[in-house]
């Protein structure tokens with residue numbers, strides 16, 4: 001199977017938290033946190049035996065990159081595995097909207113920060129997820145694994 005990997009990230013670290021993502025001091029993510037250059041990222045995955053020819057980087061803020069123009073350019077068919085690792089509610093909303101058309105039965109979605117914000121379903125990735133599945137009733141997400149400290153994954157079933 002000819003599989004490709006697409007890596008969407010600002011490469012400038014976290015955006016400034018706003019709205020629901022900034023309502024308390026304890027769980028604020030700091031602007032610029034996790035910044036990593038594209039070169040460092042590529043070096044790092046190459047050292048872990050990833051074939052760079054199979055990886056396409058899409059650098060930039062999601063509001064600029066998760067667009068119809070990007071879809072036309074990338075020509076992604078369907079997704080096998082989607083890793084959502086952007087912590088914030090405001091960042092997860094456009095991610096879920098973007099991936100919707102690439103889902104198929106069996107797509108695995110991993111939320112790296114599912115249990116952030118003390119596991120509060122009204123914050124972060126969980127809030128975005130619950131709003132998204134309410135909007136797209138044909139998407140069922142079957143509980144799969146929990147992983148690490150904060151992660152949870154689902155298997156997609158479409159009706």
Ligand SMILES: C[S@@+](CC[C@H](N)C(=O)[O-])C[C@H]1O[C@@H](n2cnc3c(N)ncnc32)[C@H](O)[C@@H]1O
Pocket residue numbers: 008009010011012013014015033034035060061062063085086087088090091
């Ligand atoms: C916890 S880090 C994870 C990075 C990477 N997945 C890893 O495991 O090393 C969260 C990442 O989300 C990215 N991010 C969060 N909100 C974003 C947004 N609105 N647009 C682009 N990138 C965003 C940040 O740049 C940051 O690199």
